[in-house]
Amino acid sequence: MQFFWRLVSVSFRQETTYRTAMWAGLATNLFFGLLKAALITALYAGKGEVNALSFGGAITFVGLTQALIAFHRLFGSTDLMTTVYSGQVATDLLRPVGLYPFWMARELGRSLFNLMGRGILYMVFFRMFFPLQFPCSLLQWMTFMISVSLAWFVSFSWNFLVNLVSFWTTDGRGVARIAYTLSQFLSGFIMPLALLPDWFSRLCSWTPFPAIVNTPVEVYLGMHHGSELIWLLVLQVVWFLVLAGVGHLVLQAGLRRLVIQGG
Amino acid sequence: MLRLLLIYIKLLSIQIRSQMQYRVSFLLEVISTALLNGMYFASLALVLERFGQIAGWKLGEIAFLAGMAETSFATMDMLFSGFDPDGFSPMVRLGRFDQILLRPINITLQVFGSRFIIRRLGRILEGVTILVISFALTDIQWTIGKMLYLPVVFISQVIAMGSLFVVGGTLIFWTVQPIEAVNIVTYGGTELMTYPMNIYPGWIQRFFTYVIPFVFMNFYPALYFLNKPDPLNFPSFAPFLSPFAALSMLLLAMVFWRFGINHYQSTGS
Numbered sequence: 083m084q085f086f087w088r089l090v091s092v093s094f095r096q097e098t099t100y101r102t103a104m105w106a107g108l109a110t111n112l113f114f115g116l117l118k119a120a121l122i123t124a125l126y127a128g129k130g131e132v133n134a135l136s137f138g139g140a141i142t143f144v145g146l147t148q149a150l151i152a153f154h155r156l157f158g159s160t161d162l163m164t165t166v167y168s169g170q171v172a173t174d175l176l177r178p179v180g181l182y183p184f185w186m187a188r189e190l191g192r193s194l195f196n197l198m199g200r201g202i203l204y205m206v207f208f209r210m211f212f213p214l215q216f217p218c219s220l221l222q223w224m225t226f227m228i229s230v231s232l233a234w235f236v237s238f239s240w241n242f243l244v245n246l247v248s249f250w251t252t253d254g255r256g257v258a259r260i261a262y263t264l265s266q267f268l269s270g271f272i273m274p275l276a277l278l279p280d281w282f283s284r285l286c287s288w289t290p291f292p293a294i295v296n297t298p299v300e301v302y303l304g305m306h307h308g309s310e311l312i313w314l315l316v317l318q319v320v321w322f323l324v325l326a327g328v329g330h331l332v333l334q335a336g337l338r339r340l341v342i343q344g345g
Numbered sequence: 346m347l348r349l350l351l352i353y354i355k356l357l358s359i360q361i362r363s364q365m366q367y368r369v370s371f372l373l374e375v376i377s378t379a380l381l382n383g384m385y386f387a388s389l390a391l392v393l394e395r396f397g398q399i400a401g402w403k404l405g406e407i408a409f410l411a412g413m414a415e416t417s418f419a420t421m422d423m424l425f426s427g428f429d430p431d432g433f434s435p436m437v438r439l440g441r442f443d444q445i446l447l448r449p450i451n452i453t454l455q456v457f458g459s460r461f462i463i464r465r466l467g468r469i470l471e472g473v474t475i476l477v478i479s480f481a482l483t484d485i486q487w488t489i490g491k492m493l494y495l496p497v498v499f500i501s502q503v504i505a506m507g508s509l510f511v512v513g514g515t516l517i518f519w520t521v522q523p524i525e526a527v528n529i530v531t532y533g534g535t536e537l538m539t540y541p542m543n544i545y546p547g548w549i550q551r552f553f554t555y556v557i558p559f560v561f562m563n564f565y566p567a568l569y570f571l572n573k574p575d576p577l578n579f580p581s582f583a584p585f586l587s588p589f590a591a592l593s594m595l596l597l598a599m600v601f602w603r604f605g606i607n608h609y610q611s612t613g614s
Contacts, residue, residue, distance in 0.1 A: 106525030109529065113529045117533070121544060124400045124541075125396045132396075133395070256374060256377065260377055264384075273389075278392060
């Protein structure tokens with residue numbers, strides 16, 4: 083466990099070296115956030131609320147999803163895939179920690195840096211252009227923290243699973259592109275699920291993806307209470323366990339057929 | 346001139362042949378690219394099911410904006426990808442640009458022909474599909490003028506977006522690494538063109554009118570094709586400025602490109 087936290091802190095410090103990339107990413111996210119907020123404003127056109135999502139809530143939704151991009155790696159990652167293709171994975175397998183916790187530690191360190199650099203800082207900048215809503219009680223803040231942390235685990239286990247495709251095909255990147263676009267679409271990242279037709283958001287709720295974006299943001303906005311709220315959090319745990327379990331099984335199967343080319 | 350054209354065709358045909366080696370994989374890539382890019386428009390269409398319109402623009406009219414912007418961006422991305430900062434950066438960094446300078450053929454032409462990605466056909470396919478949806482949903486009163494002007498607008502958009510790629514590529518001479526801010530105007534600018542201009546805050550509108558004249562590329566021509574009133578109160582010739590704006594952008598970009606080549610210093614690798 084101590085080794086795990088060592089890895090987290092190394093990866094955190096590694097990420098701090100890429101500060102120029104951080105500012106550049108921040109600027110890009112900000113521009114796209116502004117475009118989307120303008121679109122939401124035009125769609126609402128003075129309406130106070132649409133399908134239980136208030137106008138202020140929808141604007142906050144846009145800001146928060148952009149702030150989560152780097153923390154959750156919503157555009158996906160292909161780092162593990164790259165090590166499989168380069169052969170680096172062979173070295174990583176020799177380490178005194180399994181591949182799953184190894185990558186989880188690396189991603190966690192990186193995400194914790196981005197939580198500050200591209201998350202909290204983003205909200206500060208976004209606030210300069212648009213009014214933001216904040217949770218109005220300590221309890222709401224705490225449930226959001228729990229939900230966004232669970233969302234991170236769901237997102238990580240999904241990204242890990244997608245990367246495993248590289249054990250079977252040399253064109254893993256093509257598959258990853260499809261998988262990540264699908265998860266962005268169904269998670270509520272492209273548009274809040276409340277604004278999509280009911281039949282569509284019901285379809286989404288059968289997938290693990292709303293647990294990554296839509297759930298934590300709706301919890302932040304205080305749109306759910308009581309047993310409904312608890313059910314959403316439980317669902318996040320369930321999806322993490324399912325994806326992590328499947329990921330673990332697939333990893334074992336993949337390792338059995340892994341061939342390292344050359345040296 | 347003819348000689349240059351022949352060289353260009355030759356450069357492209359080499360790349361097309363090499364990329365067509367894996368036919369099934371190529372086809373799958375084209376189809377998946379089309380579907381992936383289509384997903385963004387699909388989500389907009391789904392949202393419009395609830396709202397009906399954006400600032401007075403119905404789905405079919407938004408589809409006109411989106412279809413035009415997607416088709417031109419994808420075409421540009423295919424033709425100008427030699428200048429794409431993300432591809433041109435390794436060219437300079439690894440010293441491959443030095444090789445180009447040594448050959449007795451026009452430098453600009455070689456960069457033009459250095460990268461041609463036919464997978465981008467997928468996004469063109471997607472853009473054209475959205476445009477067809479738009480024609481089906483709106484009843485554009487086609488006149489001879491409109492029919493002749495549509496290809497002009499398309500070419501103008503390709504040139505305008507391509508000019509930004511040339512500028513972004515030229516900056517690589519000094520920075521070596523691609524600059525993220527360039528992506529904001531190229532990719533962000535295309536996203537911006539997908540929606541009616543009047544939904545944006547004033548400073549964004551002014552930037553994309555006076556600094557980068559994207560407003561004349563898609564929004565104003567669309568007003569003309571769809572017979573919509575102008576919410577921004579520009580003179581009535583505004584829809585016809587797109588070829589002029591595009592050509593001046595290309596001219597400035599090419600002057601900057603020449604300037605960049607003259608100040609090029611190899612990275613030494």
